[in-house]
Amino acid sequence: MINPNTTAAMTAAIGKCAAAAASNGTIITAVSPSMGPASIESHYDEALAVPGLLAEIADAEEEGSADGYVIACFGDPGLDAARELASGPVVGIAEAAMRTAAYLGRGFSVVTTLDRTRGRAEDLAAHYGLARFCRGVRACEIGVLSLEEPGARDAVLAECRRAVAEDGSDAVVLGCAGMADLCKEFTAELGVPVVDGVAAATRTVETLVSLGLRTGDRGEFARPPAKPYTGLLRDFQVR
Amino acid sequence: MINPNTTAAMTAAIGKCAAAAASNGTIITAVSPSMGPASIESHYDEALAVPGLLAEIADAEEEGSADGYVIACFGDPGLDAARELASGPVVGIAEAAMRTAAYLGRGFSVVTTLDRTRGRAEDLAAHYGLARFCRGVRACEIGVLSLEEPGARDAVLAECRRAVAEDGSDAVVLGCAGMADLCKEFTAELGVPVVDGVAAATRTVETLVSLGLRTGDRGEFARPPAKPYTGLLRDFQVR
Amino acid sequence: MINPNTTAAMTAAIGKCAAAAASNGTIITAVSPSMGPASIESHYDEALAVPGLLAEIADAEEEGSADGYVIACFGDPGLDAARELASGPVVGIAEAAMRTAAYLGRGFSVVTTLDRTRGRAEDLAAHYGLARFCRGVRACEIGVLSLEEPGARDAVLAECRRAVAEDGSDAVVLGCAGMADLCKEFTAELGVPVVDGVAAATRTVETLVSLGLRTGDRGEFARPPAKPYTGLLRDFQVR
Amino acid sequence: MINPNTTAAMTAAIGKCAAAAASNGTIITAVSPSMGPASIESHYDEALAVPGLLAEIADAEEEGSADGYVIACFGDPGLDAARELASGPVVGIAEAAMRTAAYLGRGFSVVTTLDRTRGRAEDLAAHYGLARFCRGVRACEIGVLSLEEPGARDAVLAECRRAVAEDGSDAVVLGCAGMADLCKEFTAELGVPVVDGVAAATRTVETLVSLGLRTGDRGEFARPPAKPYTGLLRDFQVR
Amino acid sequence: MINPNTTAAMTAAIGKCAAAAASNGTIITAVSPSMGPASIESHYDEALAVPGLLAEIADAEEEGSADGYVIACFGDPGLDAARELASGPVVGIAEAAMRTAAYLGRGFSVVTTLDRTRGRAEDLAAHYGLARFCRGVRACEIGVLSLEEPGARDAVLAECRRAVAEDGSDAVVLGCAGMADLCKEFTAELGVPVVDGVAAATRTVETLVSLGLRTGDRGEFARPPAKPYTGLLRDFQVR
Amino acid sequence: MINPNTTAAMTAAIGKCAAAAASNGTIITAVSPSMGPASIESHYDEALAVPGLLAEIADAEEEGSADGYVIACFGDPGLDAARELASGPVVGIAEAAMRTAAYLGRGFSVVTTLDRTRGRAEDLAAHYGLARFCRGVRACEIGVLSLEEPGARDAVLAECRRAVAEDGSDAVVLGCAGMADLCKEFTAELGVPVVDGVAAATRTVETLVSLGLRTGDRGEFARPPAKPYTGLLRDFQVR
Numbered sequence A, B, C, D, E, F: 001m002i003n004p005n006t007t008a009a010m011t012a013a014i015g016k017c018a019a020a021a022a023s024n025g026t027i028i029t030a031v032s033p034s035m036g037p038a039s040i041e042s043h044y045d046e047a048l049a050v051p052g053l054l055a056e057i058a059d060a061e062e063e064g065s066a067d068g069y070v071i072a073c074f075g076d077p078g079l080d081a082a083r084e085l086a087s088g089p090v091v092g093i094a095e096a097a098m099r100t101a102a103y104l105g106r107g108f109s110v111v112t113t114l115d116r117t118r119g120r121a122e123d124l125a126a127h128y129g130l131a132r133f134c135r136g137v138r139a140c141e142i143g144v145l146s147l148e149e150p151g152a153r154d155a156v157l158a159e160c161r162r163a164v165a166e167d168g169s170d171a172v173v174l175g176c177a178g179m180a181d182l183c184k185e186f187t188a189e190l191g192v193p194v195v196d197g198v199a200a201a202t203r204t205v206e207t208l209v210s211l212g213l214r215t216g217d218r219g220e221f222a223r224p225p226a227k228p229y230t231g232l233l234r235d236f237q238v239r
Helices: A008-021 A043-063 A079-085 A093-104 A117-125 A152-167 A177-190 A197-210 B008-021 B043-063 B078-086 B093-104 B115-127 B151-165 B177-190 B198-211 C008-021 C043-063 C079-084 C095-104 C115-127 C152-167 C177-190 C196-208 D008-021 D043-063 D079-085 D093-104 D115-127 D150-166 D177-190 D199-212 E008-021 E043-063 E081-087 E092-105 E115-127 E153-167 E177-190 E197-210 F009-023 F043-063 F077-084 F094-103 F117-125 F152-167 F177-190 F197-210
Strands: A069-071 A088-092 A110-113 A134-139 A171-174 A195-196 B070-072 B090-092 B110-111 B134-139 B171-173 B194-196 C069-070 C090-092 C108-112 C134-139 C170-172 C195-198 D070-071 D090-092 D108-112 D134-139 D170-172 D195-197 E069-071 E090-092 E107-111 E134-139 E171-175 E192-197 F069-071 F090-092 F107-114 F136-137 F171-174 F194-196
Touching: A008 A177, A008 A197, A008 D134, A043 A069, A043 A079, A043 F043, A043 F077, A043 F194, A069 A079, A069 A093, A069 A197, A069 F077, A079 A088, A079 F043, A088 A093, A088 A152, A088 A197, A088 D115, A093 A110, A093 A117, A093 A171, A093 A195, A093 A197, A093 B093, A110 A117, A110 A152, A117 C170, A117 F117, A134 A152, A152 A171, A152 A177, A171 A177, A177 A195, A177 F009, A195 A197, A195 E107, A197 B093, A197 B198, B008 B177, B008 B198, B043 B070, B043 B078, B043 C079, B070 B078, B070 B093, B070 B198, B070 F090, B078 B090, B078 C043, B090 B093, B093 B110, B093 B115, B093 B194, B093 B198, B093 E192, B110 B115, B110 C177, B115 C115, B134 B151, B151 B171, B151 B177, B171 B177, B177 B194, B177 B198, B194 B198, C008 C196, C043 C069, C043 C079, C069 C079, C069 C095, C079 C090, C090 C095, C090 C196, C095 C108, C095 C115, C095 C170, C095 C195, C095 C196, C095 D199, C108 C115, C108 C152, C108 E177, C115 C134, C115 D008, C134 C152, C152 C170, C152 C177, C170 C177, C177 C195, C177 C196, C195 C196, C195 E092, C196 D093, C196 D199, D008 D177, D008 D199, D043 D070, D043 D079, D043 D093, D043 D170, D043 E043, D070 D079, D070 D093, D070 E069, D079 D090, D079 E043, D090 D093, D090 D199, D093 D108, D093 D115, D093 D170, D093 D195, D093 D199, D108 D115, D108 D150, D115 D134, D115 E115, D134 D150, D150 D170, D150 D177, D170 D177, D177 D195, D177 D199, E008 E090, E008 E177, E008 F152, E043 E069, E069 E081, E069 E092, E069 E177, E069 E197, E081 E090, E090 E092, E090 E197, E092 E115, E092 E171, E092 E192, E092 E197, E092 F197, E107 E115, E107 E153, E107 F136, E115 E134, E134 E153, E153 E171, E153 E177, E171 E177, E177 E192, E177 E197, E192 E197, E197 F094, E197 F197, F009 F177, F009 F197, F043 F069, F043 F077, F069 F077, F069 F197, F077 F090, F077 F136, F090 F094, F090 F197, F094 F107, F094 F117, F094 F194, F094 F197, F107 F117, F107 F152, F117 F136, F136 F152, F152 F177, F171 F177, F177 F197, F194 F197
Parallel strands: A069 A088, A110 A134, A110 A171, A171 A195, B070 B090, B110 B134, B110 B171, B171 B194, C069 C090, C108 C134, C108 C170, C170 C195, D070 D090, D108 D134, D108 D170, D170 D195, E069 E090, E107 E134, E107 E171, E171 E192, F069 F090, F107 F136, F107 F171, F171 F194
Antiparallel strands: none
């Protein structure tokens, strides 16, 4: 589990949710990059998070310590690059949450943090072919690192209720890794299925690994060509 | 696992493949309807398979014997109706195979049985939002019940090879439950990931059940209204 | 005219509307299946209506008694299967109503019965390529068999008025065969064209027959392969 | 029937085909504009044909001599403008041919005259929502007024054969009003349904008229606002 | 700059806005046709404006007096025909305004004149591939020739404000050449970028000319075939 | 002009092409990041190029030295993030090339470097709404830094010829900043318009600046929220 931001408390919480979702026998390692933004709330943050995220994958690949990877940020930053780099499968939490929710009915709503991040979620829904299923992307205007503050839970829940009432959705997708711990309770309170991408992606990677499936590597997603990478804080040379 | 056709040998083979894919602790029950076609190779066959398939789900619901269901025919017959009827999640093998393959790169090809069934696979890819990912649907012109005959395996493999070479696909999806046993070997021989819907759907239902997710039942997929069903071989009354 | 539910009064009403719409010289025969649901208000009902519907077509084919067929339920159940089976053209009333309405302006609204059936109408609009034209699918929350009850007519009309006022539609499509008799009056009262699928499909089949057009039968819609159909109430063997 | 070009022989042939397709009791009047191009083989020709076409409709409206109109050129020139002007329904032959062919299977191919007109047919297919159904637009590189020359018929037929063999289409649509007389024979020779837009549009207008349907006139397609039209050869003022 | 309507005052205003937007050294010639409608507010008006517009291009081509053309009406009338006729590039103001606005964020709203013209703007957005970017087309219900009347400016501005507030758009596109002079002020007052098609198209034609780019002329947009054009007020023969 | 790779020779060449395309009075400054890959030929390269690219924009913003920016790599890396950061407009060369080519006819083909980069170009075409216009993305299998080697020019030209012959395109788009210098000659040799994104984007930024247009900054593209960015080689804090 790679939390692409550098906030350790959030990484720990993600790891805990992933472990709760995982099958017996699966070992979850939650990490965050040594470089990057404290939270991801803009295209800019997302772009700056990616090199650190790729460094974590490169390290794990060198160590052979991971069978597969989850990118635990709802913008799925660096997903295509990660798929080139990793020998095992890589799954983003937006991708997994939205594909999983598509099994649950005609459509879902996404409830996310800041309004400015809604566009990215809409782009991803379109890119994954889920525009028809995604009936609304809603923001509760709470920053990623404020999700643990008093009142935040209620504000997210209230937006989820509006989604159910107004969008005609069969399910709700939580649009931030920092909301993972709310999933079970919200399902009970809302009366509709609520999908957390951290749990969904954890199980999806397990499934791909258990079925022997990984990114096809004979074309676009072959290992990147070796070349000089200069001036970066660490050695990004692909070997 | 519901094999919607009435051919017991195929049901047994599907059950075996599902069991091989399942996690420890998951109990697989493979059934086929007591009424319907021996194989599904047309819209007509598909339509006639659905009532028997729904009867199996109704029986399991009454017994409380299943946490979730797989519809093990690549046309995903009766999927929407089954979702209304079942209290747990229902997944079709075309749906699961195609959604799973979408995690593996830019696109996949489907290799199916008879040419006349290609249209249905194209419809499903569009309906699931995967038209962009599905780069080709190819037929090897071998009937469902002939897949075990000498030469069939080679013909399917040859079509898979053509798919990889001509469609620029990162993965191959096997377009019939009767091909499930070919998956592992083909992956090795083709050098690209090969996705079998029986295995993919088995793991997907496990995931949904383990995450407490089931079809949203507050709108379109609520239990069907009770009403008279006359003249049918068995009682289809919803209770 | 095949009314796919088993309610004889509705079959008679449909036959009457079809006859009123037909050209001189066209003989309308309205039938309903001997097996199936009393009304179609769910995916489940629709699935259970199809075998009986196909049996009616099979009988008519054996007798040579029909030049073409209308499936008179707004979900167009079994349409693809019927096209395989029939030697003449087959038209669904949703298909005919929506395609006909597309000649009348930029867009139309569908007004249907129960809210839970709206998803099916949206799927059909998309499948027929009419998503751009279909500017709204609205329900009046009256069951199919309650359309003749006091107050029902006014509720449907009120929903049609809302459609015209709020959706910016040039025409209204009546979303149930049971509404066929309302068409003429509603046109006068609403001041916009109102399309009834029973009438539209009747004329469309006439057109296809008169022009010598029927379903192309050299690929997907060829006659289904002969095979055992076991356990069904009647013999579904294709000959 | 308005043949938007000024070639009288073609107008007569179109009128004959329309009359052959029409129901008993329908009176077909075939006209061509007094101004415009001799044939329509470019966007330029199409643009210059429209004023004359609209003049014909204006005259017929003033005389009250037509219940509905067919625009008998496969580019459907001036269709939206004609719908504003006419009190009865207006149907283009491309529109009618393609919508009619959509009832006959999964897809059709269009066989048209000059290669340069293929783009217009593709635009229309997309505009009418039929991009999925239109599996190919093919040209035989014969000009509109050369369709009666020796060899033309064989060249068109050959292209139709290629369409059936290569596009996987269930039907062929003839992409020029000047091909209308080939329809019956080609159906027999090709073994797939062949759709002529002149006949299809004739029957479609009949259907709309008989069902009391005409273009919705409360918004975009209301009668154009009265205003000065200067310098035109005739008076185009809307009254 | 071709103003396709015959109102000279509007032509002069368009010429002035174009000149203000143009680079040093660019010579702007604003013309209007000698025949056609006084304003364009319907499909009918648009159709009748096209021959005069093409005549202007034909004259300029004969004189060799223009390197490129702008069609200065937001319906982009006759654009495809003009591209066939002109040796230099041709750009419509709706096309240029919408493509330019797409550089400015996720989406834009169009604010246009009469409600009945909204459909044309929606068609163009779809045709240009900008349906995702065009988040709303709004009308202020002021006729083209009334835009200079007292109160008109405020009404347009009010609709722009609603577009920003309700559509979540990053930019506003002015949907009529007659609004060109409002652009600068509105940008200041609204706090979002406002795009005027007259200016955008002027700069776009400059760009194309300076880069040596013009319409590809080897297929659909080759010069129209020579043929008789009869009965038209002027000689439209292509040479 | 930001060349997002670190190869100075390529930056110089890009600057030269941009200057040749620019209007009188425009000052072109071509820079490359101090960190990142030597060339961009994978999603991985693209991801690692973005922080350096953003650093260049941040520096220019601090100095107030640029009115607008071009991202001179055909993958348009970091475009959304750059739009958040920059006070003036930002244009990618793929975006500008493809939007410019859309003015030139029905469709264009992209000719790019390595086959593995084709997917990115397809994604961008879809994201920009140009899927219908982009009739083919072709690779000549020559690396970015090998474009100056003997034989490279001929190989690119040969692929362009195949694009014109096989894709039915009206124009060719050069799919790499390193091909910018080939544009003029290829136009002459191919006989169809050839679009270079470096030139197109240069002129597009000029247009936006001259019209006073910049990215809407009231929602998604507002300046990123201030927050800690740790462990990165330079200070990425937004102020």
